[in-house]
Amino acid sequence: MMERQNLGPLHGLWSLTNRELKKWYKAPFILLLSLVQPVLWLGLFGKAMNLGNMFTSGLNIPGLNIPKQVIDQIGTELIKSTFGTTDYFSFLAAGMLSFIVLFTSMNSGMMIVWDRRLGFLNKLLTTPVSRGSIIMGKVFSAVIRSLVQATIVLVIALLLGMQFRPNISALDIVGTYVALFLMSLGLSSLFIMLALRSTSWESQMAIMNLLNLPLLFASNAFYPVKLMPSWLKPVVEINPISYANDISRQLLLGATGMNSIWFDFAFLLAFAAIFSTLGIVLSWRYLNS
Amino acid sequence: MSSPAIKAINLTKKYGSLLAVDHINFEVAVGEIFGLLGPNGAGKSTTIGMLTTLVKPTEGTALVNGFDVIRQSSKVRASIGVVLQEYTADEDLTGWENLMLAASLYGIPNDVAKERAKELLEMVELANAANKKVENYSGGMRRRLEIAMGLINRPRILFLDEPTLGLDVQTRSAIWTYITKLKREYNMTILVTTHYLEEADAYCDRIAIIDRGRIAKIGTPKELKESLGGDIIMLQIVGNVDLAKQVIMSIDGMGDVRIMDNSIWITAKDGGSMAPQILEALNKNGVRVAKISITEPTMDEVYMKYTGKSLREEQSNWEEAMSTMRTIRKARS
Numbered sequence A: 001m002m003e004r005q006n007l008g009p010l011h012g013l014w015s016l017t018n019r020e021l022k023k024w025y026k027a028p029f030i031l032l033l034s035l036v037q038p039v040l041w042l043g044l045f046g047k048a049m050n051l052g053n054m055f056t057s058g059l060n061i062p063g064l065n066i067p068k069q070v071i072d073q074i075g076t077e078l079i080k081s082t083f084g085t086t087d088y089f090s091f092l093a094a095g096m097l098s099f100i101v102l103f104t105s106m107n108s109g110m111m112i113v114w115d116r117r118l119g120f121l122n123k124l125l126t127t128p129v130s131r132g133s134i135i136m137g138k139v140f141s142a143v144i145r146s147l148v149q150a151t152i153v154l155v156i157a158l159l160l161g162m163q164f165r166p167n168i169s170a171l172d173i174v175g176t177y178v179a180l181f182l183m184s185l186g187l188s189s190l191f192i193m194l195a196l197r198s199t200s201w202e203s204q205m206a207i208m209n210l211l212n213l214p215l216l217f218a219s220n221a222f223y224p225v226k227l228m229p230s231w232l233k234p235v236v237e238i239n240p241i242s243y244a245n246d247i248s249r250q251l252l253l254g255a256t257g258m259n260s261i262w263f264d265f266a267f268l269l270a271f272a273a274i275f276s277t278l279g280i281v282l283s284w285r286y287l288n289s
Numbered sequence B: 001m002s003s004p005a006i007k008a009i010n011l012t013k014k015y016g017s018l019l020a021v022d023h024i025n026f027e028v029a030v031g032e033i034f035g036l037l038g039p040n041g042a043g044k045s046t047t048i049g050m051l052t053t054l055v056k057p058t059e060g061t062a063l064v065n066g067f068d069v070i071r072q073s074s075k076v077r078a079s080i081g082v083v084l085q086e087y088t089a090d091e092d093l094t095g096w097e098n099l100m101l102a103a104s105l106y107g108i109p110n111d112v113a114k115e116r117a118k119e120l121l122e123m124v125e126l127a128n129a130a131n132k133k134v135e136n137y138s139g140g141m142r143r144r145l146e147i148a149m150g151l152i153n154r155p156r157i158l159f160l161d162e163p164t165l166g167l168d169v170q171t172r173s174a175i176w177t178y179i180t181k182l183k184r185e186y187n188m189t190i191l192v193t194t195h196y197l198e199e200a201d202a203y204c205d206r207i208a209i210i211d212r213g214r215i216a217k218i219g220t221p222k223e224l225k226e227s228l229g230g231d232i233i234m235l236q237i238v239g240n241v242d243l244a245k246q247v248i249m250s251i252d253g254m255g256d257v258r259i260m261d262n263s264i265w266i267t268a269k270d271g272g273s274m275a276p277q278i279l280e281a282l283n284k285n286g287v288r289v290a291k292i293s294i295t296e297p298t299m300d301e302v303y304m305k306y307t308g309k310s311l312r313e314e315q316s317n318w319e320e321a322m323s324t325m326r327t328i329r330k331a332r333s
């Protein structure tokens, strides 16, 4: 009575990935909700409390008769040397791309906690789908979600006044996506592995809440490394988010970066390779035990 | 004689110091409906878990469809269908989507899957609800969907863990109708756990009673009931009860003989043919009988004897627990 079954090593992988994506785009409200934060930051820090304006909002020193142009010139130079670009809003917008990728990738961990709680994972384990596909389906869907959300944030930022550098090429955009892809791959594998091992969704939530904002603020997403206190710098300099931002700012905005772009890519590649291997191997071993 | 569909060999699972399943051995023949019966925590789900490769045995192993659950786990998985005790369908998807997902997990080509999903939805009477999200299904609908999902790969063995728990009488009987149909039409082997003794009695070919990780008794429902010593004959005596008891005890083939008020309870194999003998002997000795009844022992007595527990109390606890769980889940979503 048994009959043709295509039991390749990757069968079911696309269905599992698609399942997660379906859950996501079928709930547009939650999708929109996750965009609120980065857009809010953009409005708040990028528009209302624009750090860049500090330097150019017409400094006036009584007694000294410095022409306005000179002051503005000095201000502009100051901004450029701190942020690497004269446009703080665009600087921040690039940072928000990694913000949304970070949050979306982290959330992927929650999905597997639910699957375990609701019995779905157990059912999966009784089917001939490979354990690797179960995990990779999670990782892929997290990466796809991250990149789509990042695209939406990018479009919103452009509508709000983000400026690409004048001579931008398609390759710059591709490079940015590669950077975000690598970051998402490493982060989602890591959080899926943590989620599989955590005993409850409460503890998984706790881990996420413990890590998300600190990870974000201990990066160059809002604020350039240059102005950070020396004790914080080492953290920022191993934070993958900083590297993704450094790449997107150099490529999209033509900003002066903290490292050469090749060093940034090498770092992210190593990060993604190490954590996705670690995450996938450990998860696989867990599911097999 | 063909080889058994399932063969458990010293199958054992330890959780820390707890022996959840303790060196059990049994065989299930092809085409048999085999029931696992036992109180909460007896080890039924753990046994099913090991047979379906979900739980790794601590010791021993099992052959399922001839494949070793430890060394050939993916072959086992491809050849069986599993309906777990908890609901496993994805609540955010429709019944149809869940079936198609299940099909892809078994590597079933799309065109075949569509046809089969349609057929299965018809069978479990969910065709009308196919495009509804599962979160809107009732408990009975969900259980029927789970069964359809367990059948998507046309398994040779179907494992069902508490398929009727907490459902109304009508749904329960519908589910048993599907199960017996699968056996009849496809010669499918079915291993099922249940808390409902009447169901096990009515539908299982053989039953294993499990208690604290061990098999206390195994056999057909008839054998299990006979193992209690046969039928129960009750006589209402007019006159000397003690004399009546003496007379009865002298007849061959009597089991327990007990006096209760002015009645006598007897357990005897084949009560129907013993009763006339008893009446004749009593008549000869001048003892008058006002009333006689012969009843077969039920699974309740069997269960009580081998587990020392009455299922009645347990059952109500279970249903309570299940309904609480369902409420919690509803509240969460």
Ligand SMILES: Nc1ncnc2c1ncn2[C@@H]1O[C@H](COP(=O)(O)OP(=O)(O)OP(=O)(O)O)[C@@H](O)[C@H]1O
Pocket (backbone or CB within 6 Å): B015, B018, B020, B038, B039, B040, B041, B042, B043, B044, B045, B046, B047, B085
């Ligand atoms: N993952 C686990 N970790 C620790 N102990 C477990 C685990 N799974 C089951 N047990 C224990 O093993 C024993 C057998 O559990 P099992 O679920 O097999 O019982 P059951 O017969 O299916 O009971 P029920 O009728 O309640 O479903 C129980 O004492 C249970 O607490």
Ligand SMILES: [Mg+2]
Pocket (backbone or CB within 6 Å): B044, B045, B046, B085, B161
């Ligand atoms: Mg159980």
